[in-house]
Amino acid sequence: xxxxxxxxxxxxxxxxxxxxxxxxxxxxxxxxxxxxxxxxxxxxxxxxxxxxxxxxxxxxxxxxxxxxxxxxxxxxxxxxxxxxxxxxxxxxxxxxxxxxxxxxxxxxxxxxxxxxxxxxxxxxxxxxxxxxxxxxxxxxxxxxxxxxxxxxxxxxxxxxxxxxxxxxxxxxxxxxxxxxxxxxxxxxxxxxxxxxxxxxxxxxxxxxxxxxxxxxxxxxxxxxxxxxxx
Amino acid sequence: xxxxxxxxxxxxxxxxxxxxxxxxxxxxxxxxxxxxxxxxxxxxxxxxxxxxxxxxxxxxxxxxxxxxxxxxxxxxxxxxxxxxxxxxxxxxxxxxxxxxxxxxxxxxxxxxxxxxxxxxxxxxxxxxxxxxxxxxxxxxxxxxxxxxxxxxxxxxxxxxxxxxxxxxxxxxxxxxxxxxxxxxxxxxxxxxxxxxxxxxxxxxxxxxxxxxxxxxxxxxxxxxxxxxxxxxxxxxxxxxxxxxxxxxxxxxxxxxxxxxxxxxxxxxxxxxxxxxxxxxxxxxxxxxxxxxxxxxxxxxxxxxxxxxxxxxxxxxxxxxxxxxxxxxxxxxxxxxxxxxxxxxxxxxxxxxxxxxxxxxxxxxxxxxxxxxxxxxxxxxxxxxxxxxxxxxxxxxxxxxxxxxxxxxxxxxxxxxxxxxxxxxxxxxxxxxxxxxxxxxxxxxxxxxxxxxxxxxxxxxxxxxxxxxxxxxxxxxxxxxxxxxxxxxxxxxxxxxxxxxxxxxxxxxxxxxxxxxx
Numbered sequence: 001x002x003x004x005x006x007x008x009x010x011x012x013x014x015x016x017x018x019x020x021x022x023x024x025x026x027x028x029x030x031x032x033x034x035x036x037x038x039x040x041x042x043x044x045x046x047x048x049x050x051x052x053x054x055x056x057x058x059x060x061x062x063x064x065x066x067x068x069x070x071x072x073x074x075x076x077x078x079x080x081x082x083x084x085x086x087x088x089x090x091x092x093x094x095x096x097x098x099x100x101x102x103x104x105x106x107x108x109x110x111x112x113x114x115x116x117x118x119x120x121x122x123x124x125x126x127x128x129x130x131x132x133x134x135x136x137x138x139x140x141x142x143x144x145x146x147x148x149x150x151x152x153x154x155x156x157x158x159x160x161x162x163x164x165x166x167x168x169x170x171x172x173x174x175x176x177x178x179x180x181x182x183x184x185x186x187x188x189x190x191x192x193x194x195x196x197x198x199x200x201x202x203x204x205x206x207x208x209x210x211x212x213x214x215x216x217x218x219x220x221x222x223x224x225x226x227x228x229x230x
Numbered sequence: 231x232x233x234x235x236x237x238x239x240x241x242x243x244x245x246x247x248x249x250x251x252x253x254x255x256x257x258x259x260x261x262x263x264x265x266x267x268x269x270x271x272x273x274x275x276x277x278x279x280x281x282x283x284x285x286x287x288x289x290x291x292x293x294x295x296x297x298x299x300x301x302x303x304x305x306x307x308x309x310x311x312x313x314x315x316x317x318x319x320x321x322x323x324x325x326x327x328x329x330x331x332x333x334x335x336x337x338x339x340x341x342x343x344x345x346x347x348x349x350x351x352x353x354x355x356x357x358x359x360x361x362x363x364x365x366x367x368x369x370x371x372x373x374x375x376x377x378x379x380x381x382x383x384x385x386x387x388x389x390x391x392x393x394x395x396x397x398x399x400x401x402x403x404x405x406x407x408x409x410x411x412x413x414x415x416x417x418x419x420x421x422x423x424x425x426x427x428x429x430x431x432x433x434x435x436x437x438x439x440x441x442x443x444x445x446x447x448x449x450x451x452x453x454x455x456x457x458x459x460x461x462x463x464x465x466x467x468x469x470x471x472x473x474x475x476x477x478x479x480x481x482x483x484x485x486x487x488x489x490x491x492x493x494x495x496x497x498x499x500x501x502x503x504x505x506x507x508x509x510x511x512x513x514x515x516x517x518x519x520x521x522x523x524x525x526x527x528x529x530x531x532x533x534x535x536x537x538x539x540x541x542x543x544x545x546x547x548x549x550x551x552x553x554x555x556x557x558x559x560x561x562x563x564x565x566x567x568x569x570x571x572x573x574x575x576x577x578x579x580x581x582x583x584x585x586x587x588x589x590x591x592x593x594x595x596x597x598x599x600x601x602x603x604x605x606x607x608x609x610x611x612x613x614x615x616x617x618x619x620x621x622x623x624x625x626x627x628x629x630x631x632x633x634x635x636x637x638x639x640x641x642x643x644x645x646x647x648x649x650x651x652x653x654x655x656x657x658x659x660x661x662x663x664x665x666x667x668x669x670x671x672x673x674x675x676x677x678x679x680x681x682x683x684x685x686x687x688x689x690x691x692x693x694x695x696x697x698x699x700x701x702x703x704x705x706x707x708x709x710x711x712x713x714x715x716x717x718x719x720x721x722x723x724x725x726x727x728x729x730x731x732x733x734x735x736x737x738x739x740x741x742x743x744x745x746x747x
Contacts, residue, residue: 031619035362042616047574049617057360065355079350088361159619176410181352186353191356 002157008144013089013213015072018066020151020209020216021081021099024054025062025176027158028083028097032165034172046152065176066186076103077184082177084196086169093196093223094168100217142212150209152217157206164204165222200224235551276678313727394655394665403437404428411587411604411631411647412501412515412542414459414473421467423484427457432472434484445482446489448474461503471510473500479512483522493529494522504544504553506567511553513541519555519565533571534561536578546590547599552576552615554599555584562601564615578617583607592658594640602630605648612659624661628652 010018023045030040030051034162035058040051053059072078078101178194182185198221206218302434337667406429407415415427424435425445432445448455451474459473469490472480477496482489498515505511509531510522519534521540543556553565560582563575584604590597597615608628612621628646635642640658653667 050577051617055360061355061357061359064357068355080300101348156618159617163623169363174359175354178353180353182351184351186351189356190353190358193352195352 008142008147008212010074010213011189012144013211014070016147016151016211017073017101017214017216017221018070020154021069022062022066022101023050023052023155024097024218025083026050026083027155028052029058029174031159031162032085032095032168034085034168034174046148046155048152048155050155053061053071064144064189065178066189069178070179072180072184075184077181080182082179082196084175084177085168085172086175086196087168088173089170093198094172095222095223096196096198096201098219098221100219102215103213103219142210147209147211150207153207156208161204161206161220163172165220178201198223241664330718374380384668399482402426406430408456411585411629412540414461414502415457417460418461419462419467419470422466423467425459425460425462425470427472429456430455432460432470432482434470435697442578443487445470445484445487446472446480446596451476458499458501459503459512461505464505464507471505471512473503473512473514475499477514477516478501479510479522481510491524491529492636493522493524495530495533496521498540500553501540501542502544505547506546506550506553509515509545509546511544511555513537513555513557515540517541517557517559519553521553521569532569532573532724534565534569534573534575535571536562536575537561539585542585543587543589543601545599547591547597547615548593549596552597554589554591554601556582556589556601560584560586560603560607562586562589562613564599564618577615579613579618579620581611581620581623582609584629588630588633588644590635590642593635593637600633600635600642602626602633602644605629609642610642610656610661622661624656625656 026040027050029035030037030053035053035055037051039053039055040059041051041054043052044050053062069078069081080098080100082099083097084093085097086093175193175196177196200223201219201221202224203219206220208215208217212214244344262610344473360716379744404426407426408429413427417425418437419425422437424437426433426435430449431447434443435441438442448457454475455502456475457472458475459471461471461473462473463469468484470482470484472482474480477498477500478497479493479500480489481491481493493510493512495514496514496518498510500512500514502513503510508523508525510524511519512522513519517535517537517539519537520530521532521534522529523531534553537555537559538561539558541557542559543554545554547554551567551630553567553569555563555565557563562577562578562579562582564577565575566573569575582601582603586601586603588600588602588610590600592600598621599613599615600610601613602610605628608630609623609625610630610633611623613619614621626644626646628650629648630644631647633642634644635658636655642656642658643653644656646652646654654663655665656662657664716743
């Protein structure tokens with residue numbers, strides 16, 4: 001974790017984004033009742049109590065996805081992350097949480113090249129260096145605290161989402177889809193997937209946050225109720 | 231050959247004349263062609279929205295669109311129709327149209343979806359997450375039952391079997407009671423004694439014997455000095471905390487009628503008090519909450535500063551682990567019992583749109599807190615204080631002054647100020663109205679008014695709700711009311727509280743009050 005008063009570097013930004021994803025995914029899994037509430041533990045994060053899973057299998061899954069996510073984020077290959085909730089029996093997609101990641105170019109890219117220690121990363125950052133001057137004044141001034149405040153707002157919105165999202169009336173499972181650039185290096189364990197869109201969906205845009213390098217938008221789409229009831 | 235050309239031009243003309251036909255496609259949509267085939271291609275028909283007349287407009291749904299497929303089918307159908315003709319029939323203009331169709335589509339696609347799908351891969355991890363064990367859905371059901379079951383309950387008229395009278399059984403005269411939303415001037419002890427602050431004096435009314443005592447008077451502190459809050463210690467009814475307009479918090483031994491100590495710390499009036507065993511929390515107009523340990527000389531154990539305006543609501547949870555505070559800055563804060571002067575609140579909940587004064591912890595469920603907002607908000611909100619999640623929110627239509635849970639039933643009573651001054655009993659969690667006592671009762675007596683004072687609760691055999699109007703909720707589950715009367719036009723001598731106290735309500739003769747006489 002980067003100290004709260006320093007400027008965020010690329011590596012720090014990747015950490016923040018993936019930490020946010022982890023917290024957001026856990027919050028969704030808890031709030032939407034996809035896993036049993038007893039399997040979650042409280043953790044103080046972003047000035048909130050965030051519930052994170054203690055289920056070993058789920059943790060293993062999340063950490064493998066997150067570590068791959070981090071390496072793609074460092075390479076700037078991630079376009080978005082989608083958490084798809086679907087009914088186990090019906091197989092139908094019921095909810096789709098989407099986090100769009102866009103790369104903002106910030107300062108300190110050159111500093112980070114050596115630290116990231118990855119060839120692809122280097123070329124990526126070299127390109128970035130050319131653009132830095134334009135944006136240097138605007139970006140890069142944000143502290144971790146400010147970013148955390150923005151993240152706090154999103155997590156809070158996820159928590160509050162139970163007030164408008166329809167009840168998941170059947171046992172559900174979830175899947176994580178990562179949208180990457182076509183140029184991204186894809187390990188063997190990863191496979192192409194369909195986007196799992198929802199028919200007859202409603203869309204609610206949630207807040208977004210930015211670090212010096214990344215901008216993350218979030219939204220949730222959910223299946224509209226079958227009948228029109230008032 | 232010529233007829234073919236005319237036909238094509240016809241199609242183009244139709245396309246341009248019809249507002250609903252995409253000008254870009256130059257080829258009519260499938261539903262139109264279908265209409266043609268069925269011989270119902272009158273112009274009015276073709277103007278119908280494509281969604282089977284469900285609504286008067288078509289709202290595109292990005293998530294549900296398979297843009298790739300759409301573009302593919304449109305482009306290929308365009309090519310098909312072109313393929314029917316010989317090359318000589320192509321004018322350059324037509325070819326342009328077709329090209330622009332393709333480019334428009336891809337532009338559309340990227341602008342709609344934000345990202346061009348052709349430039350991204352959708353990947354998922356081959357090893358899927360473990361499936362959840364057991365039936366996990368039911369846990370959330372309770373959150374949702376509120377709205378659905380309240381909807382159902384609207385049809386069923388019978389919510390409670392017991393009788394809830396709508397008339398007061400007792401009126402207490404309360405001259406000079408300050409009409410100020412931010413003050414907490416009533417407190418009911420577990421020994422059945424009501425403490426009321428009437429401007430400069432604190433009176434005690436014993437609900438069992440009917441005895442009235444004047445506990446303290448602050449006249450000596452100056453003409454503007456007044457009592458701004460009173461609060462009984464949790465158990466025993468031996469001690470009363472009194473907050474004052476000049477920032478001091480007094481502690482009184484009621485049996486000895488003696489002031490035990492005076493605690494400072496606030497620079498302005500103390501409008502809210504709450505006990506947690508030996509800890510007394512006080513909230514003031516100076517935005518601070520101070521925890522006093524009343525047993526020790528250095529009584530100030532913590533100064534909690536998070537609010538930016540006057541603190542008007544304080545409530546310790548029944549388990550003594552959490553302090554809820556509400557203030558005029560519209561914020562609800564939850565503090566851990568161990569909070570020190572440097573700590574931040576566990577949660578700062580900003581969902582209310584007005585001052586938060588009414589706070590009530592559920593006696594039935596741990597970590598369930600009900601809060602009510604002021605006039606601009608008018609909502610009662612329910613919180614899970616562990617997660618900070620808002621469980622429910624209902625608009626009551628009036629300023630919420632106080633909330634009180636029924637310890638026997640899952641019910642909550644709310645008292646309201648502006649606009650309707652009503653008293654309302656709700657079922658929880660459905661939040662169906664069990665009973666609403668409207669202003670009519672009060673308006674019928676012109677000198678009656680619901681003062682904006684809070685409820686407090688008597689947890690003994692005789693169960694009481696207190697508000698500006700008191701409701702006695704007895705163990706036999708009838709609800710009796712006592713009204714605290716404010717005489718506004720003619721402030722009486724303070725001693726008149728005594729004879730007026732037991733004036734029985736004339737309109738309520740059917741309730742046996744012998745136990746109070």
